[in-house]
Amino acid sequence: MNNTILGFIGLGNMGGRMTRCLVNAGLNVLGYDTDTQRTMDAGAQVAASVAQIAAEASVILLSLPDSKVVEAVVEGPHGLLAHSREGQIIVDLSTAAASSTIRLHGLFAERGVQYIDAGISGGAAAAEKGALTLMVGGDAATVEALAWVFEPIASKVFLMGESGAGHTTKLLNNFLNAVSLAATAEVMVAGKKAGLDLHRLLDVLNSSSGVNFATLNRFPHIVDGNYLEGGLTGKLMSKDVVLYLDRARELGVASLNASGPLASFGLQVALGYGDQISNRVVDAIGDMSGGVRLHESTEESVKGDKV
Known part of the structure; x- marks a missing residue:
């Protein structure tokens, strides 16, 4: 099985880390990215084009920014759909619109190709360690047959249902992530302005009903000036909230809690932090609250660490 050629398209922040794993x-990976250096850095063989990936790989993984990019890679004149072969498996690890995923699944099915959607969670740290959580949609037998592909990159794999179920689950998870991060950022700025010891405040929150992923895993670092750079950016978080709203509308679900994260991450982007990690939303909220920072400047913090 290890002699099977794996194709990987999109070797950016997450795709590069997964490829390295x-x-x-010991898997044979042929990679394609618009930045060839990324493929080389991940240790994969360099493909000259998407068409080459389609011609040589039996299983192809995608890790792309959004559905528009996925559709361009799949449906372009030199894309995967035009060059796909019966019996191939394509796994979309992107955060994508479920409606687009379901449509592409149908197009590939006409060519005898299985199109599997696999949302990922865990961020750059989990991708680095091969410990991601995968939420997967598609044919159950195909997903089971992909165990050898998923094992090096994920510690947990959940089959969520038919095509689109994996990407839907990813959007639900990311929305809750956005809500908790934005709300916790606001609370921490309020705590700072109130003169509270922020580590002690986090101890209280993590022992009380306000506990969430951000209080447990993000802010214990952020209050000391470590923003955990390398994860989901503010722009991508905003995009994911909009994708969630689109999916909620398609499902006929009233979304009453999206205004908070939409405003918070929209503010982060508007104030120039959009290309930085979404954790920087706390600085955007701090800017609008009188120039508040939870910590000393990064330079001062680094100097303090060296003393």
Whole structure:
């Protein structure tokens, strides 16, 4: 099985880390990215085009920014759909619109190709360690047959249902992530302005009903000036909230709690933090609250660490 050629398209922040894990597991990976250096850095063989990936790989993984990019890679004149072969498996690890995923699944099915959607969670740290959580939609037998592909990159794999179920689950998870991060950022700025010891405040929150992923895993670092750079950016978080709203509308679900994260991450982007990690939303809220920072400047913090 290890002699099977894996194709990987999109070797950016997450895709590059996943590719490295696959290569380290001894798998034969052929990679394609618009930045060839990313493919080389991940240790994969360099493909000259998407068409080459389609021609040589039996299983192809995608890790792309959004559905528009996925559709361009799939449906373009030199894309995967035009060059796909019966029996191939394509796994979309992107955060994508479920409606687009379901449509592409149908197009590939006409060519005898299985199109699997696999939302990922865990961020850059989990991708680095091969410990992601995958939420997967598609044919159950195909997903089971992909165990050798998923094992080097994920510690947990959940089959959520038919095509689109994986990407839907990812959007639900990301929305809750956005809500908790934005709300916790606001609370921490309020705590700072109130003169509270922020580590002690976090101890209280993590022992009380306000506990969430951000209080447990993000802000213990952020209050000391470590924003955990390398994860989901503010722009991408905003995009994911909009995708969630689109999916909620398609499902006929009233979304009453989206205004908070939409405003918070929209503010982050508007104030120039959009290309930085979404954790920087706390600085955007701080800017609008009188120039508040939870910590000393990064330079001062680094100097303090060296003393």
